[in-house]
Amino acid sequence: MSLKHILKIIVKHRNISLMILIQIAIAVTIVGNASFISYGTLKNWLIPSHLDEYEILNVYTKVFDNQVDKSALIQRDLSNLSALPEVTQVTYASNELVLATVSGSNQVYKTTDQEEAGIENAQFDITSEGVATLGLTITQGRDFYPNEFVFAGSDQGRFASVALISEALAKSLFGEQSALGQTVYLQRARLPYRVVGVYANKMLGESAVYEQHWYHSTIVPQAQFGSTDVNYLLRVKKGTSEAILKDVEDALYQQGGRIVERVEFAARAKKRLWDGRSTFAFIMIGISVIAVAVTTFGIIGLVSFSVSIRKKDIGILRALGASQSTVLKTLLIENALLAMAGILLGSFAALWLNNYFVTHLRAQGLVEPWLAVMVAISVWLLSAVAVYIPVRKAAKIAPARVTKT
Structure with missing residues (x-):
């Protein structure tokens, strides 16, 4: 089936197509920003302090x-x-x-x-x-x-x-x-x-x-x-071992009228510096996993529903001589086009949202081009896997069963 006919099918079933597109766009927006922020935060651990942290x-x-x-x-x-x-x-x-x-x-x-x-x-x-x-x-x-x-x-x-x-x-x-x-x-x-x-x-x-x-x-x-x-x-x-911490406290406790709040190595202070931000990064990763799971099941549900209301069209296509592989290929191309459109829309939304976070909320999440490409490819592969199960089932529809009425 030509690309022109596939586009006509998308327009004919535009409501479901639009829902699939928006679902993918939202996933790209969420996963993209979570990836930028998480990567930008976690890579701070690799920045050298040039300090003698244990001295x-x-x-x-x-x-x-x-x-x-x-x-x-x-x-x-x-x-x-x-x-x-x-x-x-x-x-x-x-x-x-x-x-x-x-x-x-x-x-x-x-x-x-x-x-x-x-x-x-x-x-x-x-x-x-x-x-x-x-x-x-x-x-x-x-x-x-x-x-x-x-x-x-x-x-x-x-x-x-x-x-x-x-x-x-x-x-x-x-x-x-x-x-x-x-x-x-x-x-x-x-x-x-x-x-x-x-x-x-x-x-x-x-x-x-x-x-x-x-x-x-x-x-x-x-x-x-x-x-x-x-x-x-x-x-x-x-x-020097950590026993020095106690020795320092003992030396300072000789003076009345004050308390010793904390004695620590610079290495511990550095770890504490990143603890809260690394926790935030891991939370963002968790949100990404949830977004991916919701998107996967959402696409499966929407494609399954789309197939259920198009059984007769698919049956007629099979009755006219289309093989299972032709039907499978057509439906996969249709959803690939929707996925590409959703990824483009989501990428623009992710860039805008990232700029807002960095400018107004001081988030450490500048866009990394290679990471943006990885997110786009991952979401595209995810959408392909999500549509394959219901699409493969649709390709096996027997023409006699759906056209007898």
């Missing part, structure tokens, strides 16, 4: 006693933690802990223009051993001088004047120009800091990573204290 510890504490002298407390803690045999460097951390957000307001700007949109950034305020604790490699410029460090209460209005920035942030802000000597403006207050050095990329604060600015970070030589949070970063010797 850096995050230490979270809170001071609940307002009478505690935080300046003296921090100095005492730094001394006690440095005394632990496994600890090689320790720094106070005002704003961020490695791959875990303490402050969510970290933005970096090129100017003081209030209309300028900031770039998400991990800002690390550190004391003298901070660069060594994070394991930074300075590729341009220099490290901080001792007289550039500021240690002050957050109510004193004293801030450092210089900063180190990552290579990725330097490129985002200044392109191919040198970042050395440039001024960057940090946080909503847009405090000015002169760039004195650039360091090799490290995956640091969670807020920057969440915005897919994997290696945007800034190191500032200042320790601002005053809030209840008093946190530290520690570097320990390679191969």
Whole structure:
């Protein structure tokens, strides 16, 4: 049977044809977006942190006693933690802990223009051993001088004047120009800091990573204290066991008026960073499986119904000399055309919906062409398998049985 006649049959039974087409389009839209989002989320696990994840510890504490002298407390803690045999460097951390957000307001700007949109950034305020604790490699410029460090209460209005920035942030802000000597403006207050050095990329604060600015970070030589949070970063010797976590807690519990919330390796913080998002990805995969199952049974039901109301037409076709294989081929081509139309419609809908998710909901699901092709082929094969059972049964209809009336 010619393609022209097959198209006429589709038009004649347009209601059922349209339902099959829409069912396939919906499946492509759902499965396509779920695949983009799941792939975009799960592949984040493969992005290297460039951190010594099992040699850096995050230490979270809170001071609940307002009478505690935080300046003296921090100095005492730094001394006690440095005394632990496994600890090689320790720094106070005002704003961020490695791959875990303490402050969510970290933005970096090129100017003081209030209309300028900031770039998400991990800002690390550190004391003298901070660069060594994070394991930074300075590729341009220099490290901080001792007289550039500021240690002050957050109510004193004293801030450092210089900063180190990552290579990725330097490129985002200044392109191919040198970042050395440039001024960057940090946080909503847009405090000015002169760039004195650039360091090799490290995956640091969670807020920057969440915005897919994997290696945007800034190191500032200042320790601002005053809030209840008093946190530290520690570097320990390679191969140090988890027993160090208990030793750190014991060292900090010697001070009354505060609690130790958590001590963890950076590797654990990184895992926690992706736990919630990977769960979301697996949920999307589950939704895809349900959509595929519903589409399969829906197509089987619709094609079976279509065949049941076309028995006489098929019988007449057989009576006129058409073989079973000819009838089977005709019905398969008919449904293949509907599947192709549904895939095209669903692909356009999936692209539009994906753009909406990425733009408005910050989903990590940019379109991957090879993945889109795989989804299209998979849905087309699924539809072919779904129609084969009822179509094969229809091809076996005996002409005498359906034409005798």
